[in-house]
Structure formats: structure tokens, C-alpha cells
Amino acid sequence: MEVITGSVLKNMLLHAGALLAQQKDMVNSLNVFPVPDGDTGTNMSLTLNAALKEIEKVEPDNIGQLVSALARGSLMGARGNSGVILSQYFRGFAEGLADVTTEATAEDLARALRKSSETTYRAVMKPVEGTMLTVGREAAAAAAAAAEEGATAQQVLYAAYQAAAQAVQDSPKHLPVLKEAGVVDAGGQGLLCIFEGFVHGIEGKPLEYSALDVQPTAVVEKQEGITRIEGELVNKYCTEFLILGTKLDPDYVRSSLEPKGESMLVVGDERVVKVHIHTDHPGEVLEFCGALGNLTDIKIDNMQLQNEKYTEEHQHDFGSMSAPQGERKNIGLVAVVPGKGLADIFMSLGVDVIVPGGQTMNPSTEDLLRAVESVNADAVIILPNNKNVIFSANQVRELSDKPIGVVATRSIPQGITALMYYEPEASLEHNLEAMEEHKSEVKTGEVTYAVRATVAGDLQIEERDIIGLVEGKIAVVGQSTADVTRRLVESMVDEDSSVISIYYGEDQDAAEAEALYEELCEQYADCEIEIYSGGQPLYYYIVSVE
Amino acid sequence: MAQEFHSDLGKINISEQVIATVCGVAAMECYGLVGMAPRSVQEGLTDLLRRENYERGVDIQFHGDKVSVTLYIVVEYGVKISEVARIVQERVKYAIETTLGLKVENINVRVQGVRVTQPGRR
Numbered sequence: 001m002e003v004i005t006g007s008v009l010k011n012m013l014l015h016a017g018a019l020l021a022q023q024k025d026m027v028n029s030l031n032v033f034p035v036p037d038g039d040t041g042t043n044m045s046l047t048l049n050a051a052l053k054e055i056e057k058v059e060p061d062n063i064g065q066l067v068s069a070l071a072r073g074s075l076m077g078a079r080g081n082s083g084v085i086l087s088q089y090f091r092g093f094a095e096g097l098a099d100v101t102t103e104a105t106a107e108d109l110a111r112a113l114r115k116s117s118e119t120t121y122r123a124v125m126k127p128v129e130g131t132m133l134t135v136g137r138e139a140a141a142a143a144a145a146a147a148e149e150g151a152t153a154q155q156v157l158y159a160a161y162q163a164a165a166q167a168v169q170d171s172p173k174h175l176p177v178l179k180e181a182g183v184v185d186a187g188g189q190g191l192l193c194i195f196e197g198f199v200h201g202i203e204g205k206p207l208e209y210s211a212l213d214v215q216p217t218a219v220v221e222k223q224e225g226i227t228r229i230e231g232e233l234v235n236k237y238c239t240e241f242l243i244l245g246t247k248l249d250p251d252y253v254r255s256s257l258e259p260k261g262e263s264m265l266v267v268g269d270e271r272v273v274k275v276h277i278h279t280d281h282p283g284e285v286l287e288f289c290g291a292l293g294n295l296t297d298i299k300i301d302n303m304q305l306q307n308e309k310y311t312e313e314h315q316h317d318f319g320s321m322s323a324p325q326g327e328r329k330n331i332g333l334v335a336v337v338p339g340k341g342l343a344d345i346f347m348s349l350g351v352d353v354i355v356p357g358g359q360t361m362n363p364s365t366e367d368l369l370r371a372v373e374s375v376n377a378d379a380v381i382i383l384p385n386n387k388n389v390i391f392s393a394n395q396v397r398e399l400s401d402k403p404i405g406v407v408a409t410r411s412i413p414q415g416i417t418a419l420m421y422y423e424p425e426a427s428l429e430h431n432l433e434a435m436e437e438h439k440s441e442v443k444t445g446e447v448t449y450a451v452r453a454t455v456a457g458d459l460q461i462e463e464r465d466i467i468g469l470v471e472g473k474i475a476v477v478g479q480s481t482a483d484v485t486r487r488l489v490e491s492m493v494d495e496d497s498s499v500i501s502i503y504y505g506e507d508q509d510a511a512e513a514e515a516l517y518e519e520l521c522e523q524y525a526d527c528e529i530e531i532y533s534g535g536q537p538l539y540y541y542i543v544s545v546e
Numbered sequence: 547m548a549q550e551f552h553s554d555l556g557k558i559n560i561s562e563q564v565i566a567t568v569c570g571v572a573a574m575e576c577y578g579l580v581g582m583a584p585r586s587v588q589e590g591l592t593d594l595l596r597r598e599n600y601e602r603g604v605d606i607q608f609h610g611d612k613v614s615v616t617l618y619i620v621v622e623y624g625v626k627i628s629e630v631a632r633i634v635q636e637r638v639k640y641a642i643e644t645t646l647g648l649k650v651e652n653i654n655v656r657v658q659g660v661r662v663t664q665p666g667r668r
Binding site: 075076081084085088091119124125126128 | 574575576577578579580581621622624625626629630633636663
């Protein structure tokens with residue numbers, strides 16, 4: 001392809017968004033600490049998706065306008081360090097193509113890539129080599145060289161892609177921390193995914209799915225699938241279809257359908273509009289839209305029945321749970337918990353609302369805010385139970401009208417210990433102080449698997465090895481969960497210990513857990529030992545010793 | 547004022563300047579931040595500080611055993627400033643907790659300037 005038209009460029013960007021969305025977990029796993037965690041891929045994907053949404057609003061014929069929307073969208077949607085860098089990258093890209101209207105030549109593309117790279121370097125004091133910055137620079141250099149030799153736009157893109165791939169491969173040479181962990185740079189890999197998407201786009205590969213389509217349905221799935229619905233559901237028909245026409249107005253469709261249901265999503269342009277709505281009157285919705293154009297791909301699901309089926313099939317999964325609303329309480333409690341069994345335990349200890357979440361599934365500030373608002377109490381205390389949730393929890397404090405306290409619990413055992421000091425009649429300040437003070441009296445151990453090979457201190461860890469962590473630091477490595485758990489408990493128990501509680505995860509065989517329990521009872525006859533089904537994902541066992 | 551710890555062998559004293567430097571270095575690793583600004587801005591004049599004295603853009607206060615930090619920063623034009631500021635807060639808190647072992651009360655970020663290197667065309 002000699003030149004790139006606006007619609008090809010748009011296709012390239014959609015491919016990049018789709019590929020990044022698909023690969024974001026892989027990018028996340030490149031984080032240097034070997035616990036399933038890290039959000040570089042997620043942040044970049046969310047930033048790119050925000051940009052794609054903005055692109056949908058402009059005509060793809062004019063390249064200058066298209067890239068300007070790209071820059072604007074990624075700026076507004078920038079998430080995390082890598083997302084901010086990506087937004088700068090696109091801003092440079094937009095500057096490079098600002099004056100291009102219908103066709104971008106090889107030179108235009110090379111110039112845009114150079115501008116992109118230059119812009120990313122401008123906004124940092126200490127550029128670190130072996131990161132996304134390097135990948136962008138190497139890609140730009142290769143693109144410039146190819147354009148100089150008279151290559152086509154497509155060949156320029158290939159050259160950039162290959163150079164980016166090489167730079168990602170080379171990233172451990174610049175950064176010892178990557179070399180030690182045996183990974184490449186996550187941000188660099190993310191940018192490489194974008195280049196790879198560009199290549200798919202320029203080759204005209206069919207887009208298997210659009211990141212834009214995926215995101216809304218993902219959100220909806222969460223609402224339909226995981227939330228446990230009690231009682232009769234309002235707006236129970238999930239209705240989805242496309243309207244095909246000539247002069248459609250998505251805004252008009254949106255405002256007309258608004259009163260008919262909830263969770264509404266209307267996207268599209270003059271020729272095609274996609275509608276998604278939860279309603280009790282799917283017929284009325286279809287009737288109305290049918291008058292505007294041709295309807296196609298109609299799908300109507302009864303979420304009530306789906307949910308009942310889902311709840312049966314997924315005993316271990318669970319959704320946000322609420323205690324029955326009684327009298328207005330002085331102080332309510334909201335806890336973030338990763339498994340069904342643990343949720344039940346927290347509920348039995350007096351928590352009003354459970355928000356599902358934990359390692360790799362952090363609830364958003366909005367989820368927490370909604371939970372807090374739903375509690376029938378004058379003030380609310382949040383137990384984040386994970387270090388990555390504490391930040392969101394603190395943000396809720398500023399967003400809610402109610403007085404909110406956050407006890408910075410970093411693990412499930414800390415959360416449970418803090419609950420022991422909850423006094424429903426005491427003041428918010430008194431409760432916070434007591435819970436904060438006592439939460440660290442417990443020691444937390446966790447058993448999970450390494451997502452890839454690494455070195456921690458003098459421990460050599462291979463991918464899929466079972467690892468035991470004490471207070472978030474790797475302490476034990478082994479091949480079997482039982483063995484690692486045994487040694488983990490051994491390293492945590494001392495002469496002052498009196499209670500050992502074990503919560504086994506959703507993938508853990510109950511019989512093995514029982515056997516372990518028997519064994520521990522014999523070995524630590526002085527201690528009281530308890531075992532519960534926690535139902536948490538990722539962690540085979542969570543151990544608390546106090 | 548400096549922060550003191552007691553160990554069995556004696557006193558450990560971390561000077562305020564050290565804490566400020568740790569904060570300054572951590573902040574400067576954040577993408578989008580291009581400099582620290584002096585704490586008092588006279589006549590709206592915010593000159594960029596050289597890297598060697600980054601602790602000047604950092605204000606340290608102790609409340610009990612917790613430290614409260616205010617950073618005066620300059621960002622590059624065109625970045626999402628709210629997000630950069632949030633990242634600065636997270637990184638500085640992390641640096642203080644891991645390298646100094648201090649408890650953080652709060653991290654305040656004051657964006658004192660925006661640097662425009664090449665005015666965009668739009």
C-alpha cells in the first residue's frame with residue numbers, strides 16, 4: 001500500500017485497540033514481581049479505548065481530524081504512568097499528521113512516528129532506556145530510514161514494527177531488573193502490541209472484534225453474571241440490536257430510549273447504531289427503533305433466568321452481597337473480599353455490604369462508592385483487605401456525603417482481625433483507632449503460584465512454582481501446595497502464637513485441605529487451628545497466625 | 547527537625563533533607579513531571595530548579611511519627627495533569643515507605659507551572 005487513507009488508519013487503530021485488549025493480561029504479567037498483579041496492560045488498553053471512543057465521533061475521511069480525536073481521547077482517558085506516556089505518543093502522532101487530509105504518504109508516517117517519539121521524551125526529566133520511550137524511538141528511526149529509501153507507507157510501518165520488536169527484545173539489556181526477572185518491559189510490549197495491530201490493520205485483516213464492542217458487553221456481563229440478584233428483577237430483558245439506516249441520529253435514539261430502561265448504551269453513526277438496554281418492554285424499544293431503520297442482530301435475554309442458572313452453576317463465584325436492611329445503624333461496614341466463603345465469614349462478623357475484589361480484581365472507586373451509599377448507616381468504615389484497593393477506598397472518602405473511614409487493611413486476616421475490634425455503638429473515630437491499632441497483630445501468609453520465573457533474594461523461582469508469601473514477601477518456594485503451606489506455617493508460628501486460621505481457595509481440593517488441617521493439629525498442639533473454605537481465586541491458601 | 551528511631555544499639559536519625567531528596571528523586575521518575583518549583587513563588591515567576599537541589603521543591607512536616615509531604619512541581623504541557631499528580635503521590639508514598647520505613651500521613655502535590663516547549667499547532 002503506497003499511502004494510508006483515513007479509513008485504513010482508523011482500521012489500524014481499531015486493530016491496535018482489539019489486540020491490546022486481548023493481550024493486556026500478558027502485558028500485565030510482565031510486571032516485575034511474580035504475583036498475578038500489575039496493571040500496565042490494563043492502563044494502556046483503557047487509555048487506547050478512550051481514544052477509540054473519541055475517534056468514533058469523527059468522520060474517518062479527514063486524517064488530521066481523526067488523529068486529533070485520537071490525541072484528545074487518549075489525553076482525557078489517560079490512566080497510569082504508561083497511559084500518560086501513550087497519550088503523549090498519540091499527541092505527537094497527531095501533530096505529525098495535523099496537516100494531512102485524505103492520504104498519508106510514507107514520509108508523513110515516518111514524520112508522525114518521529115514526532116510521537118520526540119513528544120514522549122519531552123515530558124520526562126530522566127528518560128529511562130529500555131522502556132516504551134526507547135521502543136518508540138527505535139521504531140521512528142527505522143521508519144525514517146525506510147522512508148528515505150523510497151519505501152511505501154506499508155513498508156515503513158513494517159520497518160517500524162520490526163524495530164519495535166527488536167527494541168522490546170533488547171529491553172532487558174538496559175534494565176537489570178528485567179533481566180533478573182527474565183521479562184521484557186511491559187510498557188514497551190504494550191506499544192509493540194499497538195504496532196502489531198497497525199500491521200494487521202494496514203494488511204486489511206478482518207477485525208475479529210472491536211475493543212469498543214467488547215468493553216460495554218464486559219461491563220454488562222459483570223452486572224448480569226456476577227451480581228447476585230435477590231428477589232424480582234426490574235428491567236430484566238437485556239435487549240441488543242443494530243439499526244441500519246441512512247440518517248440515523250444516535251443522540252435522538254439515546255434520549256428517546258432513556259426512559260424505557262437502564263444500563264443503556266447507544267453508539268454509532270448515521271448509517272449504523274448499536275443499541276443495548278435493560279428494559280421490561282423490549283417490544284416497545286424494537287417498535288420505536290424499527291420505525292427509524294432496519295433492525296438486525298436482535299438479541300433479547302431474560303437476565304432473571306440467566307442469573308438463576310448462573311448462580312446454580314457458579315456456586316463459588318459470588319457477587320456483591322448485602323445484609324438485610326434493618327434499622328439505621330450508627331456505623332456501617334463495607335469490606336472488599338475475593339471469595340464466596342470469605343464473604344460469608346465477613347458477613348457473619350457484621351459487615352453490611354461485600355464488594356467482590358482482591359488481587360488482580362480491584363474494585364473501582366465507583367463500585368466502592370455505590371456500596372457505601374447503599375449502607376443504611378450514618379457513617380461507614382471500609383476494609384480494603386488488599387494494598388491495591390486502599391487507594392480507591394481513600395478516594396471514596398472524598399466522594400461520599402457520609403463520613404467515611406478507611407482502615408488500611410492489606411490482607412484478609414488483617415480485615416478479620418480489625419473486625420474483632422468493631423464496636424457498633426462507639427464513635428467512628430474510636431472504631432477507626434481501635435481497628436487500625438490492632439489490625440497488624442496478625443501475621444498473614446498466602447500461597448499462590450509464580451506467573452513466571454524470577455529470583456527473589458536467594459530463592460530461585462520457576463514459572464508455575466508454588467510460592468508462599470509472608471506479609472506480601474516471598475518466603476517459601478516448592479512444588480506442592482501442601483508442602484509450601486506446611487513450611488509457610490512453620491516460618492510464621494512462634495512461641496507467642498495461639499491461633500492459626502486457614503482459608504482454602506476455590507481451586508483447592510477440600511480433602512487435601514482437611515488432611516493438612518489434621519497434620520497441623522498434631523504438629524501445633526498448643527495452638528487452636530481453624531480451617532474454612534474461603535473460595536478465593538489465585539490463592540490456594542490464606543493463612544493467618546496470631 | 548529530623549526523624550529519630552531508637553534501636554538497641556543507639557539512635558538512628560534521618561534528616562529532613564534526606565527525606566526531601568528521596569521524595570524529589572521519586573517524583574522525578576514520574577512521567578510528565580519536568581521539574582520542581584521553589585516553594586515560594588514570587589511575582590508568579592517559577593523557575594525550574596536544577597536537578598542537584600531537587601529537595602528544594604519538597605516540603606516535609608512531621609505529625610507525630612507520620613510524615614506529611616508537599617511537592618511543588620512543574621509539568622509538561624499536554625499531559626493529563628490530574629493523572630500525573632496522582633502518580634506522583636503514589637510513587638512518593640511508596641519510596642518513603644520502602645526506603646525510609648516512615649509512615650505517611652499525606653502527600654500533597656501542588657502543580658506550580660506548566661512548561662510549554664513547543665507550542666502545539668492546535
